[in-house]
Amino acid sequence: MEIIVCIKQVPESTEVKINPQTKTLVRESVKGIINPFDMYAIEEALRLKEKLGGKVTALSMGPPQAEESLREAISLGVDEAILLSDKSFAGADTLATAYTLAQAIKRISQFDLIICGKQTMDGDTAQVGPSLAEKLGIPHVAYVRKINEVKTDSIILEQMVEEGYRRIKMSLPGLITVVKEINEPRLPSLRGKMRAKSVEILIWGVNDFNIEKEKVGLEGSPTQVIKIFAPQRRKKGEILQGDIDSQVEQLVNKLKESRVI
Amino acid sequence: MKTLDIWVIEEKCNGCQLCFKACPYNAIEIIKKKAVIKKENCNLCGACVNACRFEAIFIACKVPLEPVVGYEGIWVFVEQKNGKLAPVVYEIIGEGRRLAQKLGASLSAVLLGSKLEHLVDELKFYHLDRIYLVDDPALSVFMDEPYSFVLSNLIKKYKPEIFLGGATSIGRSLIPRVASILETGLTADCTSLDVDVAKRLLLQTRPAFGGNIMATIICPEKRPQMATVRPHVMKRAAKSSEGKCEIIKEKFAIPPFKTHYLDFIEDIMENVKLEDADIIVSGGRGLGKAENFIILQELADVLGAAIGASRAAVDAGWISYSHQIGQTGKTVSPKVYIACGISGAIQHLAGMQTSEIIIAINKDPDAPIFQSATYGIVGDLFEIIPKLTKKLKEILGN
Structure with missing residues (x-):
């Protein structure tokens, strides 16, 4: 089975603050890690490969330093890694990202299954997976919590929804986005780490695959951010004093006042 | 055509020369105590923006001032399961009505599924101008492919300027697919919406970086402007006493699709659903x-x-x-x-x-x-x- 895992390098901590003077983002940590949800995507791909044979390719788009995250994916057992990196890819929103990934995947051409994490920790949109599937003209199932059965031309999945889960049969090739419940990601092996040091990461720029330049990066992004600001902090609340009976009494009264009960 | 541009806000600039010193390209001059950008030297690196202590220099995309024409009305996606409306539907109708009033636009609901007459009868009482109904056995259970096919075709035909859906597990899977077909912008999980009436822009505000920052996002050139809205944040629509609203029934030849629903297993642990709980x-x-x-x-x-x-x-x-x-x-x-x-x-x-x-x-x-x-x-x-x-x-x- 040929599997492509789409991963993103994200800042290790999402604890960004806004500098009130410059209104720019101040990141506490500049260290990049693989988006935590993508770790489950990588793990699921590796498990499928171990069961069924085949190959796992990790694909990422980002600045040159995203190569580190692809090396980490190799250390976990991924066979090949491709980084889409070019100045003109910068500033992409979810639509331009999905388009760029789709065009790269068309160059890879051979695949049965694409696995993405449910969403990234920095953008939190969950939009790239479904959007990418559409760009490739393949089906997708989001929020997959379990793969029940894999055949050469189809796969049976459990999809997490609000009230429980749905079982869905999807034809291959197809795309899934996975939730945390699906597996327990492994740690890198020593052999993997050695390989990760020496293996070549393919880097594709704007001329290495077929793209229309007006559809990538900032230029290809219909949405744009016009303002960033710190969220309104909640007003510091009230700590209820007194002994337990009086605290409970006060709390019940507060609930009555706000018409909860 | 979208281009990045740099400019100095003269009222804020006091000629302190910090930007002049920071510029690696010799692209800034101080003329009469104001910074002036020499655009032929500037490569928009942003060093001056970071150096300025007075927020006087900006690099941003120029937004076209002309509103996009040919699109009218706000649509809300009516999410239903087994003939029951998702609670978020009432909230986006309420919010949609507020925005429609500001814009002087119509408000319509889009209802997809099978045997949904009873839902039409209910929705009529929520101050809608129109309900678009696609009733087809192929839509009886939600699946991304047929739903995105029908929705995108409806949008292409009737051209709404704004499209809102709930940021539920269905909404966040389906609507990106629809936006991808239409090649338009989509903002996920908005917690606040507003409109710029003159430019007819939807101002979409959402948390990012795990809620550590808020971002306001626009979609200036493509239509419809699409957003999913976080459940429980917007106010529910008020019910009216008279059920009046135009019903438009549509039919599409839905092609065979590649995902098939097998069954549903309810989470028996949960007496009350988290997402709907008060x-x-x-x-x-x-x-x-x-x-x-x-x-x-x-x-x-x-x-x-x-x-x-x-x-x-x-x-x-x-x-x-x-x-x-x-x-x-x-x-x-x-x-x-x-x-x-x-x-x-x-x-x-x-x-x-x-x-x-x-x-x-x-x-x-x-x-x-x-x-x-x-x-x-x-x-x-x-x-x-x-x-x-x-x-x-x-x-x-x-």
Whole structure:
């Protein structure tokens, strides 16, 4: 089975603050890690490969330093890694990202299954997976919590929804986005780490695959951010004093006042 | 054509020369105590923007001033399962009506499914101008492919300028697919919406970086402007006494699709769904073991509340992942969130900080949850919660 895992390098901590003077983002940590949800995507791909044979390719788009995250994916057992990196890819929103990934995947051409994490920790949109599937003209199932059965031309999945889960049969090739419940990601092996040091990461720029330049990066992004600001902090609340009976009494009264009960 | 541009706001510039010193390309001159950008030298690196202490230099995209024409009206996607409306539908209709009034635009609902006459009869009472109905057996169960096919065709035909859906598991899977077909912009999980009436722009505000920052996003050139809206944040639409509204029925030849629904397995652990709950009782590390969730369940039963959990409690195996609230779990926004033995890590707060009232019960007075709590009790949850349950039982029993 040929599997492509789409991963993103994200800042290790999402604890960004806004500098009130410059209104720019101040990141506490500049260290990049693989988006935590993508770790489950990588793990699921590796498990499928171990069961069924085949190959796992990790694909990422980002600045040159995203190569580190692809090396980490190799250390976990991924066979090949491709980084889409070019100045003109910068500033992409979810639509331009999905388009760029789709065009790269068309160059890879051979695949049965694409696995993405449910969403990234920095953008939190969950939009790239479904959007990418559409760009490739393949089906997708989001929020997959379990793969029940894999055949050469189809796969049976459990999809997490609000009230429980749905079982869905999807034809291959197809795309899934996975939730945390699906597996327990492994740690890198020593052999993997050695390989990760020496293996070549393919880097594709704007001329290495077929793209229309007006559809990538900032230029290809219909949405744009016009303002960033710190969220309104909640007003510091009230700590209820007194002994337990009086605290409970006060709390019940507060609930009555706000018409909860 | 979208281009980046740089400019100086003269009122803010005091000619301090910090930008001049910071510029590696010799692209800034100070003329009459004001910074002037020499555009032929500038490569928009942003060094001057960072150097300026007065927010006087900007690099941004130029937004075209001309509104896009040929598109009219606000549409809301009516999510339904087994002929029952998702609660978020009433909220986006309410919000849609508010925006439509500001814009002087019409408001329509789009209803897809099979045998939905009863829903049309209900929706009529919510101040809608039109209901677009596609009733087809192929749409009886939600699947991304047929739904995105029908929705995108409807949008192409009737050209709404704004399209809103709920940021539910269905909405966040389906609507990106539709936006991708239409090659338009989509903003996920908005917590506040507004419109720029002159430019007819939807101003879409959403949290990013786990709720650490808020971003306002626009879609200036493509239509419709699409957004998914976080459930429980917007006000529900008011019901009117007269059900008047135009019904437009449409039919599309839906091609065969590649995903097939097999069955549905309900989560029997949950009496009340987290996403729909008005009250959530949530437990964390402080509960100590799985059995202690019973104490929370008793409180939840009295209040008709759902049970949530922090990541620590889920990782310890005390409760299933479907109850996890926070950045790697669900995002909820109930009227009341009761956090029991939850310290309040930033990742947990990201999933619940838009709740109306937050009640924190924790024995550690320094727990960060108290910073966000509307009401806090420092103490032993094993003493407090049973007493609270008992007290509420007395009141609600009457």
